[in-house]
Amino acid sequence: MNRTSKIFRSCASAAALAALCVPALLPATPAYAAPSGDSAQLNQAVEALRAISTMKADFVQTDRNGQSLTGELTLMRPGKIRFQYQKSAQLLIVSDGKALTMIDYSVKQVQRWPISNSPLGALLDPKRDVAKYGTVKQTGNPNVVSIEVRDRSHPEYGVITLIFTRKASAPGGLELSYWVALDSQNKRTTISLSNQRYGVPVSNNDFRWVDPRPKTRR
Structure with missing residues (x-):
């Protein structure tokens, strides 16, 4: 196993969480009495995504x-995302809208997580209440919006913090x-x-991929 692959494995679970969270924030009615300023920022982040x-x-x-x-990210709503890592890593993360792979x-290994059962995967469902999971964290900078996403009923899922900057030309x-993922073992990935x-x-x-596993398996 090469060194690059070892580095990846140390934060693969956090990357998977991040992959689920990026396209996840969808419209919702707040489930708690958040301060009006926080609600406005959360709604703006939702609308931007x-x-x-x-x-x-x-x-x-x-x-x-x-x-x-390093690598290139490709995203297509709803729920599709691809992390194409640098060639030396020989690794790929893809969500086809149904499963994260x-x-x-x-x-020559493949791991899959059904989106419906994946950590924070409920956020991909537009019928769920996103405000239940998203909280605005004040940054002290009016041009930076920070949204912390966690499922408090499942601390083992970890925490994702999404960081937005104001940019007129962005949707x-x-x-x-950027985003920061902290898993249940306190492993931090940015x-x-x-x-x-x-x-x-x-x-x-x-969002398709080539299966490296042998076609004939015992």
Whole structure:
């Protein structure tokens, strides 16, 4: 197993959580009496993500030890996302809208999580109440919006904090800049985005993958 693959495995679960959270925030009626300012920011973040039909961006995934992997993210609403890691990693994470799949080509292994049963996967369901899971965290900077997402009834799912910056040219006026995932073992993973491109051509083929496992298995 190469060093890059080991780095990835140390934060793969957090990356999977992040993959579920990025396209997840959908309209909802608040389930708690949040301050009006917080409600406005949460609603604006929800609307900004709703306004994204397709997106591509470069990303850097960094673990708590400062070790990093790079790649390209492709997103298409609803629920489809692809993390194409650098070639040396021989790794891929894809959600086709039904399941989240991690493919490790270096060892020819595939892991899948049904979205309906995945950590924080309920957020992909527009009928669920997102405000039950999302909380605004004040940053002290009017141009930065921070949304913490957690399911308090399932602390084992971890916590995701989404960070938006105000940008007039971004859908909804907010751009998702990075997110921080903290799993139940306190392993911290940060995924930073750059070169975001909106409304780019994306097809269902972008969320398909080649199965590296032998066709004949005993």
